[in-house]
Amino acid sequence: MITPARQHSAGTFPLTRRSVLQLGAAFSGTALLAACGGPSVGSAGTNLASAPAHDWTTIKPASSITWWSNHPGNSMATEQAIIDGFQKANPGIAVNLVTAGANYDEIAQRFQAASGTDSLPDLVGASDVWWFRYMINGQIIPLDGLASHLQRNTPDFNTILYDDYKYHQSHWAIPYARSTPLFYYNKSLWNAAGLPDRAPASWDEFDQWAPKLTTTLGGAAPLGIGKGTSWAAWWFCNILWGMGGQYSNGWDMKLEQPETVAAGEYLRRLINVDRSVSVSATDSTADFGAGVSACTIASTGSLKGILTSANFEVGTGFLPAGPQGAFTPTGGTGMAIASGKSPEQQLAAGMFLKYLTDTEQTATFSAATGYMPVRASATGGATMAAIYAKTPQFRTAVDQLQNARSQDWARAFVPSGDKYLTTALEQIMLQDTPAAEAFRTAAADISTSYDQNVKAYL
Numbered sequence: 088m089i090t091p092a093r094q095h096s097a098g099t100f101p102l103t104r105r106s107v108l109q110l111g112a113a114f115s116g117t118a119l120l121a122a123c124g125g126p127s128v129g130s131a132g133t134n135l136a137s138a139p140a141h142d143w144t145t146i147k148p149a150s151s152i153t154w155w156s157n158h159p160g161n162s163m164a165t166e167q168a169i170i171d172g173f174q175k176a177n178p179g180i181a182v183n184l185v186t187a188g189a190n191y192d193e194i195a196q197r198f199q200a201a202s203g204t205d206s207l208p209d210l211v212g213a214s215d216v217w218w219f220r221y222m223i224n225g226q227i228i229p230l231d232g233l234a235s236h237l238q239r240n241t242p243d244f245n246t247i248l249y250d251d252y253k254y255h256q257s258h259w260a261i262p263y264a265r266s267t268p269l270f271y272y273n274k275s276l277w278n279a280a281g282l283p284d285r286a287p288a289s290w291d292e293f294d295q296w297a298p299k300l301t302t303t304l305g306g307a308a309p310l311g312i313g314k315g316t317s318w319a320a321w322w323f324c325n326i327l328w329g330m331g332g333q334y335s336n337g338w339d340m341k342l343e344q345p346e347t348v349a350a351g352e353y354l355r356r357l358i359n360v361d362r363s364v365s366v367s368a369t370d371s372t373a374d375f376g377a378g379v380s381a382c383t384i385a386s387t388g389s390l391k392g393i394l395t396s397a398n399f400e401v402g403t404g405f406l407p408a409g410p411q412g413a414f415t416p417t418g419g420t421g422m423a424i425a426s427g428k429s430p431e432q433q434l435a436a437g438m439f440l441k442y443l444t445d446t447e448q449t450a451t452f453s454a455a456t457g458y459m460p461v462r463a464s465a466t467g468g469a470t471m472a473a474i475y476a477k478t479p480q481f482r483t484a485v486d487q488l489q490n491a492r493s494q495d496w497a498r499a500f501v502p503s504g505d506k507y508l509t510t511a512l513e514q515i516m517l518q519d520t521p522a523a524e525a526f527r528t529a530a531a532d533i534s535t536s537y538d539q540n541v542k543a544y545l
Contacts, residue, residue: 140232141232141233141430141433143232143233143236143237143430143434144236146430146431146434147431147434148179148180148431148434148435148438149180149209149429149431149432149434149435150179150180150181150435151180151181151182151183151435152180152181152182152183152208152209152210152432152435152436152439153182153183153185153208153209153210154166154170154182154183154184154185154208154209154210154211154436154439155185155187155188155194155197155198155208155210155211155212156184156185156186156187156194156212157186157187157188157189157190157191157193157194157212158186159212159264159388159419159420159456159458160264160388160389160391160392160455160456160457160458161391161392161456162264162452162455162456163184163186165451165452165455165456166184167184168451169442169443169448169451169452170182170184170439172442172448173439173442173443176442177438177439177442180435180438180439182439185208187208187211187212190317191212191214191216191217191317191420192214192217192316192317194211194212194214195212195214195217195220195221198211198221198226199224199226202224202226202427203427207425207427207428208425209424209425209428209432209433209435209436210422210423210424210425210436210439210440211227211422211423211424211425212263212264212420212421212422212423213227213252213259213260213420213421213422213423214317214418214419214420214421215251215321215416215417215418215419215420215494215499216317216498216499216504216505218252218259218260218421218423219254219499219500220500220502221259221423222254222259223541223544225426226425226426226427227259227260227423227424227425227426228259228423228424228425228426228433229255229257229258229259230257230258230259230260230261230423230424230437231256231257231258233424233433233434233437234258234261234437234441236437237437237438237441239441240464241258243446243462243463243464244261244262244444244461244462244463245262245265245459245460245461245462245463245466245488247417247488247491248262248265248417248459248461249261249262249461251417251421251493252421259423260421260422260423261421261422261423261440261444262419262421262444262461263419263420263421263422263443263444263452263461264388264419264420264452264456264458265387265417265418265419265420265421265458265459265461266386266387266388266417266418266419266458266459266484267386267387267406267415267416267417267418267459267484267487267488267491268321268322268325268384268385268386268387268406268415268416268418269384269385269386269387269390269403269404269405269406269483269484269487270286270287270382270383270384270403270404270405270406270407271372271375271382271383271384271385271393271401271402271403272286272381272382272401272402272403272404273375273378273380273381273382273397273399273400273401273402274399274400274401274402275399275400276300276303276304276309276378276381276399277300277381277402279303280296280299280300280302280303280381281299282296282299282300284402285402285404286382286402286403286404286405286407287404287407288407288408289407289408289409290326290329290353290407290408290409292407293310293363293407294361294363296309297309297310297361297363298363300363300381300382301362301363303381304380304381307365307379307380308358308362308363308364308365308380309363309364309380309381309382310357310363310364310365310380310381310382310383310384311364311365311366311367311371311374311375311379311380311382311383312364312365312366312367312371312383312384313366313367313370313371313372313383313384313385314366314367314509314512314513314516314517315509316505316506316509317505318509319508319509319512319513319516320334320498320505320508320509320512321416321418321494321498321505322384322406323350323354323508323512324414324415324416324492324494324495324498325384325406325407325409325414325415325416326350326353326354326409327347327350328409328411328412328414328492329350329407329408329409329410329411329412329413329414330346330349330350330353330409330410330411331346331409331410331411332344332346332347332348332349332350333346333347333495334347334495334496334497334498334504334508335495335496335497335498335533336495337496338496338537340497340530340533340534341495341497342497342511342526342527342529342530342533343523343526343527343530347522347526348522348523348526349522350409350522351511351512351515351522351523351525351526352521352522354512354515354516354522355515355516355519355520355521355522358516359519365380366516366517367380371383371384371385372385372389372392372393373396375393375397376392376393376396376397377396378397378398378399384406386418386419387419387457387458387459387484388419388456388457388458389457390403390456390457390480390481390484391455391456391457392457394457394478394480401480402480403480403483404483405483405486405487405490406487406490412490413490414490414491414492415487415488415490415491415492416491416492416493416494417488417491417492417493417494418494419458422440422443422444424436424437424440444461444462445462446462446464446465446468447465447470449461449462449465450465450468450470450471451470453465453471453474453481454470454471454474454481457481457484459484459485459488460485466485497533497537500541501533501536501537501540501541502536502540502541503532503533503536504533504536507528507529507532507533507536508529508533510525510528510529511525511526511528511529512525
């Protein structure tokens with residue numbers, strides 16, 4: 088198990104007896120978590136009472152709800168158009184769209200601060216590294232009963248994306264703006280370097296191609312990558328898993344195992360020795376779109392913006408494989424319903440969430456942003472077929488799901504785990520810190536957070 092190497096304040100949101108009681112009230116007995124979801128909390132024989140589920144047939148939806156969004160993929164206009172369509176079909180329910188942050192972390196921090204106040208939204212973004220914390224703190228509700236009442240076609244959701252939110256046989260969020268990292272490349276520079284029109288199949292092949300691209304760029308590093316929380320430790324999963332490393336295996340820390348350290352050293356070499364990779368000071372996608380770099384790793388959700396800004400033909404491909412295979416993490420955000428709201432508000436939020444993630448709306452949202460359509464019917468529907476025919480880059484992320492893997496718990500489920508991993512990776516990239524040293528510190532920090540915020544509630 089994760090063992091704390093030192094004691095200090097983790098700077099995270101602590102669990103309380105009240106939050107655990109709220110969590111226990113959502114369950115009846117215990118069950119193992121599905122492979123795609125988070126870890127099990129609670130144990131057989133727990134005395135926590137389970138609250139009766141709402142009889143949704145006796146509840147009337149509220150007349151207005153509030154939705155907190157960061158408008159992923161510059162989607163504010165698209166989201167408002169979806170709201171307009173819902174309100175036209177449901178004139179008795181008004182949806183108030185609030186810009187609650189510039190990114191997933193800002194929304195989550197604001198949601199945490201609003202807990203127990205009158206400022207809670209009814210519907211809130213639940214990203215890959217935040218939904219489990221919402222759940223364990225009792226801040227969101229399980230959605231399966233409400234989905235059944237509303238006759239939402241849940242089997243139509245992409246199973247990988249839907250079950251990312253599965254815990255104790257319940258789903259705690261619905262997939263919305265879901266993504267994987269993609270490899271983007273400048274076809275003009277690729278052609279000038281004499282390279283085939285595709286992404287490198289492996290990191291070994293990238294190493295072989297990099298000198299040609301550097302020459303074409305006049306000495307600049309061909310691959311530009313980004314840094315920061317909710318990003319660096321996400322895309323690095325590709326290199327990490329491809330070399331046989333892990334952040335953790337369940338709750339067992341793996342940051343100091345040889346394969347993980349080797350992955351960190353490979354990243355360090357790419358940047359500080361080979362000079363084939365550079366870390367963008369501000370926005371790696373903007374640098375790529377401006378022709379500063381020949382290629383980049385960016386979210387599926389950046390696709391529409393990149394295609395719009397680039398004055399060259401953009402190629403997309405799977406992330407390169409490592410010696411142990413090709414892997415990609417799923418990511419992005421789902422939508423959750425706050426537990427601190429009335430059943431009437433929760434029902435209205437559920438009605439809007441059903442509309443927001445139906446076949447037509449998920450296709451519309453995907454076409455406008457580049458995020459993956461979260462429903463099979465949308466993926467194979469007429470709207471997306473037309474998009475794929477006109478812009479085949481939109482298909483890459485859907486096809487790459489064959490390489491998708493659930494994220495390591497040290498990043499996704501330990502409070503501030505992503506932040507500590509990001510700090511380690513930025514030390515490796517920006518300060519040329521040996522990977523073993525950087526990961527050792529991250530392991531201690533994550534272990535302390537686990538011990539203080541998770542261990543007692545397993």
